[in-house]
Every structure is written in structure tokens, then in C-alpha cells.
Amino acid sequence: xxxxxxxxxxxxxxxxxxxxxxxLLDLGVRRKGWLAALTxxxxxxxxxxxxxxxxxxxxxxxxxxxLAVDNFSLFFKFLFLGAAALVVLASTGYSIRFARFQGExxxxxxxxxxxxMLMASGRExxxxxxxxxxxxxxxxxxAGFLKDxxxxxASLKYLLLGAISSAVLLYGMALLLGLTGETHLDAIxxxxxxxxxxxxxxxxxxxxxxxxxxxxxxxxxPFQMWVPDVYEGSPTPVTAYLxxxxxxxxxxxxxxxxxxxxGGPREAADWSLIFAILAVxxxxxxxxxxxxxxxxxxxxxxxxxxxxxxxxxxxxxxxDLGRSGIIFFLASYAFTNLGAFIAxxxxxxxxxxxxxxxxxxxAHRSPLLAGALTFCLxxxxxxxxxxxxxxxxxxxNAAVQQGLAWLVIIAVVNSVISAYYYLGVVKAMFxxxxxxxxxxxxxxxxxxxxxxxxxGVLVVGILPEPLISIAQAVGRSLIP
Amino acid sequence: xxxxxxxxxxxxxxxxxxxxxxxxxRNAVLILMSIELMLNAVNINLxxxxxxxxxxxxxxxxxxxxxxxxxAAEVGLALSIIIAIYRSRATSNVDxxxxxxx
Numbered sequence: 001x002x003x004x005x006x007x008x009x010x011x012x013x014x015x016x017x018x019x020x021x022x023x024l025l026d027l028g029v030r031r032k033g034w035l036a037a038l039t040x041x042x043x044x045x046x047x048x049x050x051x052x053x054x055x056x057x058x059x060x061x062x063x064x065x066x067l068a069v070d071n072f073s074l075f076f077k078f079l080f081l082g083a084a085a086l087v088v089l090a091s092t093g094y095s096i097r098f099a100r101f102q103g104e105x106x107x108x109x110x111x112x113x114x115x116x117m118l119m120a121s122g123r124e125x126x127x128x129x130x131x132x133x134x135x136x137x138x139x140x141x142x143a144g145f146l147k148d149x150x151x152x153x154a155s156l157k158y159l160l161l162g163a164i165s166s167a168v169l170l171y172g173m174a175l176l177l178g179l180t181g182e183t184h185l186d187a188i189x190x191x192x193x194x195x196x197x198x199x200x201x202x203x204x205x206x207x208x209x210x211x212x213x214x215x216x217x218x219x220x221x222p223f224q225m226w227v228p229d230v231y232e233g234s235p236t237p238v239t240a241y242l243x244x245x246x247x248x249x250x251x252x253x254x255x256x257x258x259x260x261x262x263g264g265p266r267e268a269a270d271w272s273l274i275f276a277i278l279a280v281x282x283x284x285x286x287x288x289x290x291x292x293x294x295x296x297x298x299x300x301x302x303x304x305x306x307x308x309x310x311x312x313x314x315x316x317x318x319x320d321l322g323r324s325g326i327i328f329f330l331a332s333y334a335f336t337n338l339g340a341f342i343a344x345x346x347x348x349x350x351x352x353x354x355x356x357x358x359x360x361x362x363a364h365r366s367p368l369l370a371g372a373l374t375f376c377l378x379x380x381x382x383x384x385x386x387x388x389x390x391x392x393x394x395x396x397n398a399a400v401q402q403g404l405a406w407l408v409i410i411a412v413v414n415s416v417i418s419a420y421y422y423l424g425v426v427k428a429m430f431x432x433x434x435x436x437x438x439x440x441x442x443x444x445x446x447x448x449x450x451x452x453x454x455x456g457v458l459v460v461g462i463l464p465e466p467l468i469s470i471a472q473a474v475g476r477s478l479i480p
Numbered sequence: 481x482x483x484x485x486x487x488x489x490x491x492x493x494x495x496x497x498x499x500x501x502x503x504x505x506r507n508a509v510l511i512l513m514s515i516e517l518m519l520n521a522v523n524i525n526l527x528x529x530x531x532x533x534x535x536x537x538x539x540x541x542x543x544x545x546x547x548x549x550x551x552a553a554e555v556g557l558a559l560s561i562i563i564a565i566y567r568s569r570a571t572s573n574v575d576x577x578x579x580x581x582x
Contacts, residue, residue: 126543133550137557144561152565153577159558160511160574164502167518170547171495174522174540178529183539229580 001063008053008062008069011046011077015114018042019107026103036095036445039088039106043113047081050074065184066124071477075327075470076120076252083245083334084113089449090342091237093442094349098145098235105145109241112138116249123260125173125183128253129166132217135249136162139242143234154233161226162216169213175206176261185261186480192264200266207262207271211278214257217250220312221281224305228289231301236348239297240341243304248330251311255323258315259478268318276316276407282309283414290421295354296344299421300337303380306418307333310411314395317402324468324475325395331467332387332460336379339453343373346442346450356425360432366440368447370429372454377422379457382415387460394468487528495521508562508572512555519551 006013019042022035029035053059054074061068088109098105115134122128140162144155177183179199180191192203215223231239258271286306293299311333314326346369347362348354363370379386392415396408442450460467494517501514523544530540566572 126539126546129543130546130550133554137550137553140557140561144564149565149568150579152561152568153579155561156508156558156565156574156577159554159561160502160508160515163512163515163554163558164499164518167495167498167515167522170519170522171525174525174529174543177526177540177543178533181529181534181539183543232580 004060005062008058008060009067011050011053011081012114012117014046014049015042015110015117018045019110019114022103022107022110026107029103032095032102033092035103035106036088036092039110040085042110043081043085043088047078047085050077050081061123063127066127067118067121068123069121070480071474072252072256073117073121075474076248077117079248079331079334080113080116080120080245083241083248083338084109086338086342086449086453087237087241087245089445090240090338090345091235092445094235094237094345099147101145105142108138108142112142112241113245116245116252119249120252120256122253123185123256125177125185125188128257129170129173132169132253133166135246136166136217139238139246142238142241143230145238146235148233150233151235152233154230157233158226158230165213165216165223168209169216172206172209172213175202175209179203179206185257188261189263192262192267203267204270207267208274210257211271211274214250214254215278218247218254218308218311219250219282219305220278220308221285221305224282224286227305228293228298228301231304232295232298232354236297236341236345236354239300240338240345243300243341244334244337247304247308248334251326251330254315255326255478259323263479272316272318275312276404279309279312279316279407280410282306282312283411284309287414287417287421290418293421294356296348296356296359296425297354299356299425300340300344303418303422304337306414307337307380309414310392310395313399313404313407313411316404316407317399319398319402320472320475321398321401322395323478324471325391325398327474328464328467328471329391329395331471332379332391332457335453335456335460336376336386336388339450339457340373340376340380342446342450342453343369343376346446347373347440350440350442356428357432358435359425360428361434362429362432362440364434365436365438366442369440369442369450372450374426374429375454376457377426379461381419381422383419385458385461387457387464390461390464394464484528484532487524491521491524491528493521494518494524506573506575508565508574508577509559511574512558512562516551516555519547523547 118131140159143158180188182188219227286302290302314322379388382388382392498514498517526540526544
């Protein structure tokens with residue numbers, strides 16, 4: 001490892017260092033709040049270093065061309081660090097439920113963030129696989145962090161289905177290796193250009209296997225079976241983290257592998273059709289199954305499947321505009337969904353229930369939390385003046401320009417369906433009669449995180465230009 | 481010399497057996513063993529491809545080593561989760577782990 005490698009890898013190395021430090025300090029520290037503060041320091045240090053890399057022109061590759069430090073990966077690093085920081089802030093009140101194991105909780109959040117950051121920068125199959133597993137293993141453990149049978153069950157289901165999907169993904173990667181003899185994504189693309197047409201069926205099989213593996217991570221139908229159960233059973237901060245960061249990491253790795261290694265015209269035509277079909281299935285099934293849900297975490301789980309469907313419309317476009325649309329959508333979705341989940345964490349921690357019926361009259365018991373949750377749900381539907389509205393317009397516009405109007409029509413119809421269940425929660429909160437008159441409050445760090453997320457949704461909704469130009473630069477940097 | 485197709489067929493059969501086991505078995509530990517079968521099928525593929533097609537480098541072999549290491553970590557985590565489940569409800573049968581809809 002040269003000096004340059006260490007320099008470019010530092011954001012991840014810092015996270016690893018802090019993860020170990022926290023586990024060691026956990027042995028002696030009595031007040032676990034310090035560990036949360038230390039986690040935030042680690043995330044901040046890593047973000048500062050990422051900013052240095054972005055501003056200082058240190059972009060390039062590291063560790064023998066296996067990791068790319070380009071605008072694309074730097075953008076996702078900021079996204080993951082920000083999401084992790086908001087989740088750590090939001091779990092301050094909640095974390096007493098982890099009893100003695102708070103140190104491990106924060107350490108695992110850090111290692112999974114490091115894994116996601118590597119997922120966004122990997123440009124070689126072995127590296128990508130290792131970083132994917134680093135992320136997944138940390139998340140499997142996080143999902144089972146409560147001493148509660150539901151949490152155990154969520155963890156087991158997540159792990160078993162995740163292990164199966166990564167075995168299928170590996171089979172696809174092995175086929176790519178066999179067809180090309182390469183593991184670097186750009187070398188694979190070169191070799192596939194020279195590949196005789198008779199081998200194409202094998203490549204197609206490999207593409208399907210790889211779509212299966214990544215589809216599991218981004219929670220696309222038909223690889224979504226784990227989502228509702230894992231979202232319901234996991235500790236709510238972990239659910240928030242899963243729904244935002246893990247999904248964004250899945251899209252980062254999908255974008256990089258498919259545009260870089262499988263970007264040839266013959267392959268691209270096929271996988272864009274596959275993603276278009278998955279998009280229709282995810283949007284429709286996610287939205288329809290979300291309607292009858294009584295548990296808000298489960299409902300948001302189905303909603304995240306539907307959102308993955310909208311995002312996959314961008315994958316089907318195969319254009320620069322579509323890719324930047326995905327990046328913009330992921331950023332605004334991160335603000336929106338984290339905002340919604342932080343409000344849910346605060347409310348459900350206090351009333352000890354995740355049932356939507358128990359949210360009745362929440363506007364009277366906590367105007368602030370109910371208002372913020374309402375605002376984020378409106379953004380999830382895609383109504384102005386929110387980030388969700390701009391993101392949908394931007395992404396769907398990209399799809400129309402590539403002649404995918406039919407896909408956009410389905411997506412818009414789905415957005416209308418989704419208004420029904422999102423606004424159902426709003427209706428319960430504002431029109432329902434409160435079950436008790438006890439005030440629902442949240443601790444200060446959680447309120448700060450909620451403020452960051454909601455203000456983000458509002459600012460991106462009103463002044464989208466800066467984020468749009470960033471998303472365009474990031475999208476362009478994907479293809480060297 | 482044994483042709484490459486034999487290895488690929490073996491790997492395909494092993495992978496399918498593993499997938500069948502995952503779908504048919506009800507005990508969480510046996511499902512894990514079936515997943516191991518799938519991963520080992522992948523390893524056979526990787527090593528065979530590497531030996532026959534990319535003889536100058538050991539990409540496939542290195543990849544297979546990483547897969548083995550990660551699989552070991554995964555099994556460690558999975559077994560600890562299964563123990564946690566067994567403690568709370570005295571079963572490791574996935575059909576009975578059904579507090580939430582499967």
C-alpha cells in the first residue's frame with residue numbers, strides 16, 4: 001500500500017479505526033452517550049477527509065486500480081456518512097433498548113458505512129463482493145440487535161435470503177470471469193466487446209444472476225420477500241438505515257457494474273428491458289401491498305419497494321440524464337425517508353407501538369413530530385414544494401426523453417395510488433381522536449436530526465439547481 | 481486432461497442441489513449447509529475457469545479464497561443468530577419462526 005493509496009482510502013480507514021476504538025472503549029465507559037458522540041466524531045472526520053479528497057483534486061484509483069476515488073464514489077461517501085450520522089443522532093433516545101450492547105451497535109454502524117463506501121468505489125469484482133459482504137454482515141447483525149423474538153426473526157430471514165442472493169450473484173460473477181478472464185470492470189467491458197456472439201446466452205444468464213444479487217440489495221420485486229419482515233422486526237433506527245443507505249449502496253454498485261462492465265449496446269438493450277420490467281413490478285406490487293398495512297414500519301417497507309421501482313426507471317433509460325436522475329432521487333429520498341423514520345422512531349419509542357391506528361390524533365399530542373412526518377410523507381408521494389416532487393419530475397423527464405413514456409405513465413399512476421396510503425397516516429394523525437392526551441416528545445439530538453432532514457427536503461424542493469448540477473457532474477464522472 | 485465442461489456441469493449440479501436444499505429444507509442449519517453447497521459450486525466454477533482460461537494469473541483461485549473466508553464469517557454470524565432464536569423459542573425450524581408473515 002503506497003502513500004497515495006492510504007491517502008485515498010483514509011475515509012474508510014478512519015471509520016474502521018473508530019469502530020475498533022469504540023468497541024475497546026465500550027469495556028470501560030460507563031456513560032454510553034459518549035460512544036454516540038465518538039461515533040459522530042468518526043463520521044465527521046471521515047467526511048472531512050472525503051471533502052479534502054473532493055476539493056484537493058486527489059481523485060484517481062487506489063490499491064492497484066481496484067478502487068476508484070472519483071466524483072461518483074465521493075458523492076456516495078457523503079451520502080452514506082450523512083445517513084449514518086442522522087441515524088446515530090436519531091438513535092440516542094432509542095439506544096437504551098440495546099442495554100449493554102450500545103458500543104457494538106455504533107461500531108457496526110461504522111463498519112457497514114465503510115462497507116457501503118467501498119461498494120460505491122469498487123471497480124473490480126472481488127473488491128465489490130468483499131465490500132458488499134462487509135456491509136451485509138454488519139447489517140444482518142444490526143437487524144437482530146433487540147432482545148426480542150421479532151428482531152431475531154428479522155435477522156435470520158435477512159441473513160438466509162441475503163446469503164442465497166449473494167451465492168447467486170457470485171455465480172453470475174464467476175460466469176463473467178469465465179467469459180472474459182478478467183475481474184476489472186473496464187477490462188471486462190473490453191473483453192466482452194471481442195466476445196463471439198455464440199457465447200451471448202451464457203452472458204445473458206450471468207446478467208440475470210447479477211441482477212438477482214443486486215436486486216436483493218435494492219429491494220426490487222421479485223427479490224423483495226425479506227423487506228416487510230426485516231423492516232418490521234429490526235430496531236427502527238436500523239430500519240431507517242437499511243431503507244436509505246443500503247438501498248443507495250445497492251444502486252451505486254448497480255450503476256457502476258452495469259454501465260462500466262456491461263455497457264455494450266447488445267447487453268445494455270437487454271438489461272435495460274429487465275430493469276424496466278422489474279420497475280413496473282416493484283412500483284405496482286409495492287404500492288398495492290402497502291395499502292392494507294397496519295404497521296407503519298411495514299408500510300414504509302412496501303413504500304421503499306415502490307421507490308426502488310421509480311429509481312429503476314432511471315436504470316432503464318441508459319442515458320446520462322437518467323443516471324443523474326437516479327443520483328438526485330437517491331439524495332432527496334435519503335432526506336425524505338430519514339425524516340419520516342426519525343419522526344417514527346421518536347413517536348414509536350414513546351408510545352411503544354408501530355401501529356398506524358395508534359398514531360391517531362398525534363397532531364394534538366406532538367404538533368412538531370406530526371408536522372415533520374406529514375411533510376416527509378408528502379415528499380414521498382411527490383407533491384410540491386418538496387424534494388420528492390422535483391426528483392420524480394427530473395427522473396421521469398429523463399425517461400420520456402429516451403422514449404419510455406409507457407413506463408412513466410405507469411409510474412405516475414402508481415404515484416397517485418401511493419397518495420392513498422401515505423395520506424392515510426396523515427389523516428389518522430390530524431383527524432383521529434387521540435388515544436391519550438399525554439404529550440409525545442423527543443430528545444434534542446433526534447430533533448436536530450429531524451430538523452436537518454426536513455429542512456433538506458424543503459430546500460431541495462425549493463432550490464433544486466445546486467443539487468441538480470452536482471448530480472449531473474456525478475453522473476458524468478461514472479463513464480471515464 | 482478433463483475438459484472444462486465436466487467442471488461446469490459438476491458445479492451446475494451442485495448449485496442446483498444447493499438451491500433445492502434451500503427451498504426444501506425446514507431446519508435453519510440445513511438451509512445454511514445448502515447455501516454452503518451453492519457457494520462451493522461457485523468456487524469450483526471460479527477455479528476451473530481460472531485454470532483453463534486465465535492460466536497466467538490466479539484470479540479465480542484468489543476469488544475462491546475470499547469466498548471461503550466470507551462464507552466462514554457468514555456461518556459464524558448465522559449460527560449465533562440461530563442460537564439466539566433457539567433460546568427464545570426452542571426451535572430452529574424456519575416454519576415455526578413466523579411471528580411476522582414470511
